Amino acid sequence: MRQPPPGPDTVWLRDALRAMAEADANLTAPPRVEQSLMKAWETRTPGPSTARTTHCGAWTLLALAASCLLAVGLWTRWAPGNGGSTLASGGRTEPTQAIAAGTDPSRGDMAWLDSDETSLQIVRLRVAVATLAAQGYALRDPTGDGTVEIEMIVGPDGAARRVRVNGIWPE
Amino acid sequence: MVACDAGELHDSELIARAQGGDGEAFARLYRRHQGVVYRFACQMTGSATLAEDVVQDVFLVLMHDLGRYDASRAALTTYLYGVARNISRYRIRGLRRLTSLDAVVNAVAVDDPSAHLAQSQQIRQLRGGIAVLPARYREVLLLCDVHELTYREAALALKLPVGTLRSRLHRARRLLAEKLQARQKVGARVPLQSSGCVV
Numbered sequence: 001m002r003q004p005p006p007g008p009d010t011v012w013l014r015d016a017l018r019a020m021a022e023a024d025a026n027l028t029a030p031p032r033v034e035q036s037l038m039k040a041w042e043t044r045t046p047g048p049s050t051a052r053t054t055h056c057g058a059w060t061l062l063a064l065a066a067s068c069l070l071a072v073g074l075w076t077r078w079a080p081g082n083g084g085s086t087l088a089s090g091g092r093t094e095p096t097q098a099i100a101a102g103t104d105p106s107r108g109d110m111a112w113l114d115s116d117e118t119s120l121q122i123v124r125l126r127v128a129v130a131t132l133a134a135q136g137y138a139l140r141d142p143t144g145d146g147t148v149e150i151e152m153i154v155g156p157d158g159a160a161r162r163v164r165v166n167g168i169w170p171e
Numbered sequence: 172m173v174a175c176d177a178g179e180l181h182d183s184e185l186i187a188r189a190q191g192g193d194g195e196a197f198a199r200l201y202r203r204h205q206g207v208v209y210r211f212a213c214q215m216t217g218s219a220t221l222a223e224d225v226v227q228d229v230f231l232v233l234m235h236d237l238g239r240y241d242a243s244r245a246a247l248t249t250y251l252y253g254v255a256r257n258i259s260r261y262r263i264r265g266l267r268r269l270t271s272l273d274a275v276v277n278a279v280a281v282d283d284p285s286a287h288l289a290q291s292q293q294i295r296q297l298r299g300g301i302a303v304l305p306a307r308y309r310e311v312l313l314l315c316d317v318h319e320l321t322y323r324e325a326a327l328a329l330k331l332p333v334g335t336l337r338s339r340l341h342r343a344r345r346l347l348a349e350k351l352q353a354r355q356k357v358g359a360r361v362p363l364q365s366s367g368c369v370v
Contacts, residue, residue, distance in 0.1 A: 010344050013351075017316040020294050024317075029209040029226045034201055037230050041194050044234055 120161065121154040132165075139165060182247040190237045200247070201230055207248060207318065208255050214313050215259035217302040228258045245327045252320070252328040256310050263306070300350045308343035315340050 126149045129141050139148055153162040180188075180199070188196035208229050212222035232254050233240070240250060301309055314325040315336075326336045 010348065013344060013348050014316060016293065016297050017312070020297055021317045021319070023291075023294055024210050024213070027206065027210050027213060029205045029223060033205070033223055033227050034198070037201060037227060037234070038194065038198060040231060041197055041234060 120156070123152045123154055125150060125152070132163075137163065137165075183242040186237055186240060186242070186247070197234065200233070204248060204251055205230070208251050211252060211255050211313060211318060212259050214298075214301065214317060215256070215306075215309060216263050217298065221259075221262050225255055225258050225262060229254045232258075246324070249320070249324050249328045252314060252318070252325075253330065256314075256329060260306050260310075296351060296354060300347050300354070303350065304343060304346055308339060308346055311336060311339045312343040312347065316344070 126147045129139050129146055129148050132139055132148065132150070142148060148165055151164045152160050155161050180196075182200065182203075185196045185200045185203075189200065205226055209222055209226050212225035212229075213219060216222055216225065229251055233251070240247070245253075301312065304312065310329060311325065314320045314328060315322070320328065322333050322336055325331075326333045329336065331339075
């Protein structure tokens, strides 16, 4: 689709533009541009297809690593004998495990669970102050024995919803 | 337009080789096309310094997009014009906000890379007039009337419908003519039209 011939009122303008084009015809970029481009060529990153492949590999590795972490986390939370982490992780808590989680096992009345498993559960237990401090709850030691009595509301998914310390305020 | 010489490899062949890591093929592509890109960038920006940066950026884009360039859609020159137009507009955007129109005209005259070749008053006037056109008109005028692309090629480079391109070109010519004639009326310049344009 070539351009139609210009009208008489723009002929002079088209001629002038053409003359400008002729005057510029020999202009070229300085050699330093080519030199810097070729330097960039030497250090260029891989093309898109290679990059895409690399990204795919990276995502696979990342997914694998995430799966491993998840498996380890689940094992830590759910494996028998790992009750010590239930408070921290909010895993589903059996009463006996909850009591055993750093409390005096002889005090069986410390924990109470609703019989309806779909409801929220209230767990009362005594834990080490240091354990709570590790979770971000800095408390004074009220009794001087390094432990504190708390109430914990646990959801049907096993995750802790609230933690209340009886009569003690965070520092 | 740039065509490859007889016996020389076609652009698509050079691109294929460059994709395979052949640096010499890329260098040949650069040498073949840098002139048109540089001239267009000079005319768009009005500055040889900016034009150098534009050329470098255009070919860096090509370097990284070798795999994406589709020869069946547009000639390499058309693709390069399109990239050069985008980069030129980006580069001059900030400059325009800070520079008055008269200063731009003066900058074009002072920073004219072909000043030693074309000292004619008329060409300087013309460059000044082009420099103060809005970019959307300037690019259309340069591609169609200076670089002599067809409507279709220019529309491809600018990603515009042909109808829009034609109306912009018409408007660009009219605007430029008005600007040049207004300058003549001021009387400071040699009349462009009546001089017969021996530029």
